[in-house]
Amino acid sequence: MIPFRSWSRHFWAFLMTMLVLVLILIAGPGCSKKTPKYPEDHARFQRVVQAIKTLETAYVNKDASIFHDLLLPLEKLDLLEAEVKKDFATFSAIHLDLTIDRIGIDGDRISAFVSWQGDWQRTSQEPFTQARGHGVLLWSGNQVILLRGTEGDLPFGMTNRPSFSS
Numbered sequence: 001m002i003p004f005r006s007w008s009r010h011f012w013a014f015l016m017t018m019l020v021l022v023l024i025l026i027a028g029p030g031c032s033k034k035t036p037k038y039p040e041d042h043a044r045f046q047r048v049v050q051a052i053k054t055l056e057t058a059y060v061n062k063d064a065s066i067f068h069d070l071l072l073p074l075e076k077l078d079l080l081e082a083e084v085k086k087d088f089a090t091f092s093a094i095h096l097d098l099t100i101d102r103i104g105i106d107g108d109r110i111s112a113f114v115s116w117q118g119d120w121q122r123t124s125q126e127p128f129t130q131a132r133g134h135g136v137l138l139w140s141g142n143q144v145i146l147l148r149g150t151e152g153d154l155p156f157g158m159t160n161r162p163s164f165s166s
Contacts, residue, residue, distance in 0.1 A: 083157030110139035
């Protein structure tokens with residue numbers, strides 16, 4: 001009778017192991033990559049994120065033409081573009097890290113709340129000057145996302161800041 005009990009315990013342990021494996025195999029495909037519920041909105045969100053990354057890269061690489069291509073033709077953005085060009089002429093090196101905190105989309109209006117930190121260096125002999133802040137990048141568009149304005153403390157126009165003036 002003892003061998004039967006031993007065999008019975010092993011059988012139940014084997015059966016439970018198989019049951020767990022079957023449940024894992026059934027549940028596994030359910031954990032596959034989930035497709036967005038609203039694919040058009042998701043694609044637009046991705047375009048906004050890409051526009052922000054492009055803006056950051058254009059600023060760091062001091063690429064005025066790419067920066068210009070991201071702006072709507074508005075007077076207030078002409079001032080922003082002029083300040084950015086001053087930064088490009090003033091600083092030999094710019095390092096910037098933009099972090100998206102939140103994006104709000106309301107029709108054609110897009111608000112991207114960002115945190116940033118960066119280093120600016122006038123010449124290779126001078127030390128970097130650091131700064132950080134928070135602001136809002138105001139975008140517009142659906143297929144093509146363009147900057148329509150800014151709010152708050154953003155890194156563009158560092159040449160005009162008291163802590164950066166020489």
